[in-house]
Amino acid sequence: MPPHLDLSQSTHAKMIVSPPRLNLRRAASYHTEKAPLSSTSSRFNFNHLISSPPPSPGLPALVPRPRQSPTSPRPSRVLRIVAWVVGLALTLSILRTVAKKHGRGVPVVGWALETQEEYEMVGQYDLPDFPTPIAVTDRQGRSKWTVSIPPTYEFPLTVKEYADMCAQCQEVASHVRELHGRSNPPESRTNYYYEDPYFLDVSEAEKRGLLPGVEGKAWKVTAQAQDGHLVGERKDGLVDKGFCKTSLTFVLETSDAGLGPTLMMLWMAYGLAQKEKRSFFIDDSRWAYGEYTTIFKAPPMPECNPPPRHEMLPCPRQARHLIVSAGTARATFGDSFNAEYENLYRSDVYRERPVYDLARAGYEALFRLNDQDQSYVDSRVKEIREKAKVPQGGYNDGMVVGIHVRHGDLHPFEYQYNGAYIPLDVYTQKAREVIEDYHNYSTPLGGEDVAAKAHSFMIVASDDPDVYDDEELSNAVRAQEQIKLASKQHIPDPSPDKTIMHKFVDEAFGWEGGFFATMFWNLGRSTLNNANAAQEDLQTSLKPSAETMRLRGLIGRAYMLDLAVLGQASDTVICTMSAMGCRLLAVIMGWDKAMKGENWVNIDGGYQWTSL
Incomplete structure (x- = not known):
């Protein structure tokens, strides 16, 4: 069995990253017998499969060359070992000093989440350049976890990236609880509003120095080209209002061609945001039906600015700035959601009344067709009702x-x-x-x-x-x-004429x-x-x-x-x-x-x- 990586003795901050896109080496087999080396190795060849011919009488005998005594005395084994140890200690000390100087005293560790292969954990001193949940240990040795999204990463993430991250959040959260010697509490699966005591929001992790944060104007210029398209957002009208304290952003992109499921999730997400007192935003950057305002009027905008994009997280539910999309539907509207919002004491349609009310709130606020279509609907409804009058x-x-x-x-x-x-x-x-x-x-x-x-x-x-x-x-x-x-x-x-x-x-x-x-x-x-x-x-x-x-x-x-x-x-x-x-x-x-x-x-x- 490969040796475990001991993370408890280090004096500086540490992190664990998922999924294994970086620094993964296949570990040794758990079997006791040794596997043969490759055919090109000097320790293994096919000479034993070929009979050696007798030595030719016309050639000199194959005898070993006599060993010559060294002209200079070799250092003793003890001195060589001491030299190796001192050199290794100096190298580690230099690396540690350089890492602290650059603010990267956080080794990154990754492991496989979705495959059955075993991997050896390998540490490094760079934050990942892709979105992923990470487990960190501060200088007091307390293990926490957060989500790292590079500020210059394209927003919004793809449907698959959001779906994968929801699964990875659960894995990293479980790992951190194991580091604290605790198992997964039952309420974490059934309580929709369970708050993980070991989770750090992005802004809090930045304040503690566990994430680098965003500084300088260079990042702002870069992010302006990658900040998605929030419907109705004003780029220069709310500068002095500050960021929203909490928010929920619904991403319209989906791999489903149908419009119905997206619309139902949109209405429910709005009702959920109102229930949780979150500011609500809609992103239509990659919606298959084009711009949201082609069909609907822009939704009412809150009196605050949307948060920085790298703080919008698909998980966990307690994140201050939450992302909801088709990729997070199971995490957002899954079993724990039903346990929280369904009336479990009823077996008839009234069981769904609380969920219905969320969707109805979204319909009343968001189902506002563009001026041309709404005018037609009003006149058409009036025409039909007039026809039914006696x-x-x-x-x-x-x-x-x-x-x-x-x-x-x-x-x-x-x-x-x-x-x-x-x-x-x-x-x-x-x-x-x-x-x-x-x-x-x-x-x-x-x-x-x-x-x-x-x-x-x-x-x-x-x-x-x-x-x-x-x-x-x-x-x-x-x-x-x-x-x-x-x-x-x-x-x-x-072309009806086929003769031409x-x-x-x-x-x-x-x-x-x-x-x-x-x-x-x-x-x-x-x-x-x-x-x-x-x-x-x-x-x-x-x-x-x-x-x-x-x-x-x-x-x-x-x-x-x-x-x-x-x-x-x-x-x-x-x-x-x-x-x-x-x-x-x-x-x-x-x-x-x-x-x-x-x-x-x-x-x-x-x-x-x-x-x-």
Whole structure:
């Protein structure tokens, strides 16, 4: 077994770094038998496999050369050992002096977190040049841990980097507790607001000299080009306000092409920030749908400056300046979050009421469409409500039933439809039942309200343009007609005459069948360029063009228009829980209308509303 590195006897600060990107050497095997050396080693060759021929009589005999006595006396073994020890001590003393002079008296240690290979820990005196949690020991021998992000590192980090760091924080925190002779407390997993006594925030670590901090104007100039893009941030308007004491920044970047999960997390993150009294910011630097203000108005900005980017951490939860993104969703909205915010004493939909309230707070503050789209939604909702009104003298107005149909690469939860989609007649049949139940016995005398039933109708929104042409929905009204996604059959052929030679053009692109992730990532790209491109390349290395971003923005706007009109104009909404748009509609409708009044109807199994 390789010897352990003793960290307890050193008199200067120490740190442990994860993951093992630097200074990792493969340790010796744990087996007792020795492995053979390489074939090029002087201690191992293949001579024993070849029979040596007898010595040639014409050649001199192979006899050892006589040993000559040295002309000068050799130093004794004791003197040589003493010289080695003195030289080594002088070398270590010089290195230690130089390290203290440069403020780098902190050895860095790394080890493997995700592999089964054994590594030998090797120390050095440089902070890592990549983001990572580190364990440090101050001059009093007290072990703590913090997160080191180089101030000039690109912000925001990638989705994978944020996800990896959340796992690494747990590993380093466990290691520090072991150094203190303690095991992981049970409440650290179940208590959402558990505070690790051994964690140091970045600003506190800088004050104690465990992190170098940020000094001088050179860093500020460098960081201005790498500070991401916080929506609505003013570069020169809040200079005298100072940094926010605590904050939560939501990073919109995600590897998921769908807009629904990101929107739900955004609303919940805002509600969580308000609950924890944190200032809230949104970063749209690498959002697949372009700039946030293409679809929505900028969120309300707090009366303080956002903190330095290297102080925004994805973990732990007690960090003063927290980052939330798709990469940290499990850490932010995982089991401990559910244990904290779900009403565990209820088994019905009221179990999710506290989580719903967080999402509702985010909807009310952030779901503000741009001026053009909001004006259209207001007029469209008014038009639909006017159509449902019964002339003077009627008892009730007609009922508007909203239908949300999600196709594409998303399939229902219900087993019998899991390989395909729920048939449209299931939607329409449920809509007719709702209308019948609502208007039967609705007159003062208990009879059927015929006039109101005649003014009842369905409005439909779908990611599949072919749904609008289906016979089952022939009498339904489109939720919105501002932005329509056309199927291939509705796109005119640019060259109908096949007898004439034409210049090559890409095949017509139609939004047929619904929303597919692959179709989204290829949007606006030439088929010639995409032939051999890997899926991850389409998301990262191949930077989307301005036309691609314009098309993506239109898709996002169409999706938001559908949800806004359905949620605000419908008396009842029928949808499938497997679609995130269905869950968003419940938030838009409000708790009393959707849940208490049971006007949010899920037809995809017997599931109750849940957020993520």
